[in-house]
Amino acid sequence: MSVAKAGLHARRQSPGKSQDARGNDALHVVTTVQTLQTPVLVLNASYEPINICGARRALVLVLKGVARTEEEQGAELHSARVRMALPSVIRLLEYRRIPHQTRALSRKNILLRDRNSCQYCGVILPSAELTLDHVVPRSRGGLSTWENLVAACHSCNRRKGNHLLSEIDHMKLIREPRPFTLHTSRHIMRMIGHSDQKWRKYLYY
Numbered sequence: 001m002s003v004a005k006a007g008l009h010a011r012r013q014s015p016g017k018s019q020d021a022r023g024n025d026a027l028h029v030v031t032t033v034q035t036l037q038t039p040v041l042v043l044n045a046s047y048e049p050i051n052i053c054g055a056r057r058a059l060v061l062v063l064k065g066v067a068r069t070e071e072e073q074g075a076e077l078h079s080a081r082v083r084m085a086l087p088s089v090i091r092l093l094e095y096r097r098i099p100h101q102t103r104a105l106s107r108k109n110i111l112l113r114d115r116n117s118c119q120y121c122g123v124i125l126p127s128a129e130l131t132l133d134h135v136v137p138r139s140r141g142g143l144s145t146w147e148n149l150v151a152a153c154h155s156c157n158r159r160k161g162n163h164l165l166s167e168i169d170h171m172k173l174i175r176e177p178r179p180f181t182l183h184t185s186r187h188i189m190r191m192i193g194h195s196d197q198k199w200r201k202y203l204y205y
């Protein structure tokens, strides 16, 4: 079920109307399409943080009665009949067993784990300017796993090429890439939610 099917739709901000002009009037926050993509922290019934989803998906879970809103964003979703506060944190009503190891091994998650810094020279770059390097090259049997993939700048990636680190002078990993654990999961959620104060109490303890 989509939000649209639930009879709700976000009001678009009218063009030419700036953020400043609207001010911070909490009673009249207009939901933008972008707001529907804001990350929402998903907690298990036990309050354990388990995932992050978009606000649209979070709203659907709340509307279906699968989850309840624990923290609000401050923005609202309007329709003719319904006015709903967009969630910042939701909690599942029924406890779910979550196999953490199944979290997607993605480029985005590897870069987040490595804090967008090249693991060979330490330079911090925007995601688009970083590559993923296989520590043990694929051509030498290296696998695409959390333990064998690291963020690398183009320059270091080129220099390393199809070599093993032991074959190159003055090149080593700043930090051994760690396998995915609950710690990695929390770290990624902190990185994504670093600007949302409402997430803090659920992620730091």
Ligand SMILES: [Zn+2]
Binding pocket: 118, 119, 120, 121, 122, 123, 152, 153, 154, 155, 156, 157
């Ligand atoms: Zn580098």
